[in-house]
Amino acid sequence: MHIADFPILNYLSNIVDVLVVWYVIYKLLMIIRGTKAVQLLKGIFVIIIVRSLSSLLGLQTLAWMMDQAITYGFLAIIIIFQPELRRALEQLGRGRFFSRANSQEEDEQAHLIEAIVKATSYMAKRRIGALISIERGTGLSDYIETGIPLDSVVSAELLINIFIPNTPLHDGAVIIQKRKVAAAACYLPLSESPFISKELGTRHRAAVGISEVTDCLTVVVSEETGGITVTKNGELHRDLSLEQLQEMLEVELKHVQRTKEPSLSKWNWRVRKHG
Known part of the structure; x- marks a missing residue:
């Protein structure tokens, strides 16, 4: 008896086979994301495309060169990426091969939160005005286009430097997209809510405004x-401590499951209900 003797089982086996292969490929892509191996992968695709075109157009010399590159390229890859391959095999032996992508994502998220809290602490002590919007589900591309594109890695030093008074980028909002500073000096829509306290200025109205539409x-x-204030879903969370800010960022950005609500309720100002 063989599995091929049962058409349904054979069909299910093929589906499982394809899904497993795609899952492995996906995990491998997540592992090499952000490393120099990505550039190598692009180079391999270029060689394959050039090889196909040279065969199609009858360019025999170029086709021979691409064949040599493919033949000996795998040996070169093993030599060049020997440390990475060894580390991957070690992770596979420890059973952590497929958890690396999630671990890397968590590390990036933790770095983002740490940078924001550190920058906020510095600016709050010196009363440096700041406005930082972090993209989640709803895209902020329309608002990014109103500012100066940066596409920079997030760091506390960069955020502080942007908001230093009388610098070209300090007036406006910084928008963080995909854990990068996408743009600075961005214009955000101002809230028209009559319930916002009169003591709050343009920055707070802009923060509430963007939270009402995204x-x-x-x-x-x-x-x-x-x-320090945080806005979300049209709500103002005012006069937060650094500990409360970090807790809120962790809950909202890392989706931490907690048995009770964060200790922010006394600072929760719903602008549609309170002034």
């Missing part, structure tokens, strides 16, 4: 008081 999370540092 699901982004926005951090505001008051230039007058140094107070």
Whole structure:
């Protein structure tokens, strides 16, 4: 008896085979994402495309050269990426091969939160006004286009430098997209809500405004008081401590499951209900 004797089982086996292969390929792509292996992968695709075109157009010399590159390229890959391959095999032996992508994503998210909290702490102590919007589900591309594109890795030093008074980028919002500073000096829509306290300025109105039309999370540092505010879903969370800010960022950005709500309720100002 063989599995081929049962058409249904054979069909299911082929489906499982394809799904497993695609899953392995996906995990491998997640593992090499952000490493120099990505450029190597692009180079391999270029060689394959050139090889196909040279055969199609009858370019025999070029086709021979591409054949040599493919034949000896795999040996070169093993030599060049020997440390990476050894590390991957070690992770496979420890059973952590497929968990690396998730671990890397968690590390990047933790770095983002740490940079925002550190920058906010510095600016709050010195009363440097700041407005930082973090993209989540709803895209912020329309608002990114209103600012100066940066596409930079997030760091506390970069955020602080952007908002230093009298610098070209300090007036406006920084938008973080895919854990990068996508743009600075961006214009955000101002909220028209009559329930926002009169003591709050343009930065807070812009933070509430963007939270009313998207699901982004926005951090505001008051230039007058140094107070820290977070807005989301049209709500203001005012006068947060650094610990509360970090807790809120972790809950909203890392989706941490908690048995009770964060200790922010007394600072929760719903602008549609309270002033």
